[in-house]
Amino acid sequence: MAAPSSIGVHVPQLILHHYPSSPFSEKIRAILGFKGLRWSSVVIPVIMPKPDVVALTGGYRKTPFLQIGSDIYCDSALIADVLERLAPTPTLHPPESAGLTRIVAQWADSSLFGAAVGHIFQPAGVQSLFGHLPPAHIKAFLADRAALSAGASSPGMNPQEATGALRLYLQQLDARLADGRPWLFGQAPSLADFSVYHCLWFVQQVKAVSGILDEFPRVKPFIDRFQTFGQAAPEQLSSTEAIEIAARGRPEALADEPFQDARQGLAKGARVKVSATDYGKDPVEGEFVLSRPNELAIRRTDPRAGELVVHFPRLGFQVRAAE
CATH class of the missing domain: 3.40.30.110 (Glutaredoxin)
Structure with a gap:
């Protein structure tokens, strides 16, 4: 709704x-x-x-x-x-998630996002993202992201580690939704849901590696629920x-x-x-x-x-x- x-x-x-x-x-x-x-x-x-x-x-x-x-x-x-x-x-902070919304959102924006990005940037994902672009465009993008990451506080995971971490996070999210709740903290979405969503949306956009989401039957409907809000x-x-x-x-x-x-x-x-x-x-x-x-x-x-x-x-x- x-x-x-x-x-x-x-x-x-x-x-x-x-x-x-x-x-x-x-x-x-x-x-x-x-x-x-x-x-x-x-x-x-x-x-x-x-x-x-x-x-x-x-x-x-x-x-x-x-x-x-x-x-x-x-x-x-x-x-x-x-x-x-x-x-x-x-509200982005319904009473049932008071005190936890921001903590889970911060985890999603950092740890879950890092795992999602690492999973996407495996060879199949890179080909899916950039295969249609001229080599010069790919080179410019990768150089830009290397500059963006220069001096990062911690190194990123390699693709194999990232996929393992993402699969574990997806298992935990799927278990959280196992009782039929539509959102992570109950019947109303919170900031935590939106922060988890954007990471999973990113994986979903890269078809070559998005199959990992199919392993978790409650996660895909969770992603789909965000479409019910519409965007003017x-x-x-x-x-x-x-x-x-x-x-x-x-x-x-x-x-x-x-x-x-x-x-x-x-x-x-x-x-x-x-x-x-x-x-x-x-x-x-x-x-x-x-x-x-x-x-x-x-x-x-x-x-x-x-x-x-x-x-x-x-x-x-x-x-x-x-x-």
Whole structure:
């Protein structure tokens, strides 16, 4: 059954910068459908260079990111929190999963996703993904992903190890659904379900290696349930139009609240760099303007996009004084 629609709730223009085959983007697209939210779509390049992305994010290059006027929200975990705040019904955190939703979501976005990617990038999966592309395109993609993974906090699993881990995770997920529950924590979907879904959706897209899903009879129907939410056709925008929207706006006023990092000597207004701690560690530099237990934000100025505030989740990111 489709979830109740949030259409009618006053929500600002939501601009999702993504591309169709991005699994973390699929997570957010599914949440937008679940909440019945209208959104605008900017399709960004799959590989660098991404000059219009950098104009808005300041250097962050992962996909997707969400733009609301002159505020830029990086990482799907934070984007999900923003959408929940703007449209709390239907919720991503039903009572039966209280306290566990975010923990399982974090596991899925890291461990389950890593196993899914490693499984996909076995020879048959690579051929399925890239076999139709010219060799130069394949070389450019692999070089881009090697740069993205440079300095990763832990090495990825080889395909054999990844397939073994993915099969074990699928067994555990299948067992969780064995009592007939439609979702991992009961009768209502949660953030944990969406985070698991996007990893399995990614495997499902690569037909040469998606047969592993057929081994688990409760997992395939679980994936299919996400299609019941539907996804309203978004308004299509160019990256130039998105930059113009940012330039015309002003970042949302930030609450005057205690500064989480003041104890570490990073006060409000300090010049800092924020970077991911796992991979894609390109730093974003600016003025430190928000420091909450679960969120960081910096203010920066771009010649084309104007004044922006770029937001990051606390988990998975670090903030350091700029040299």
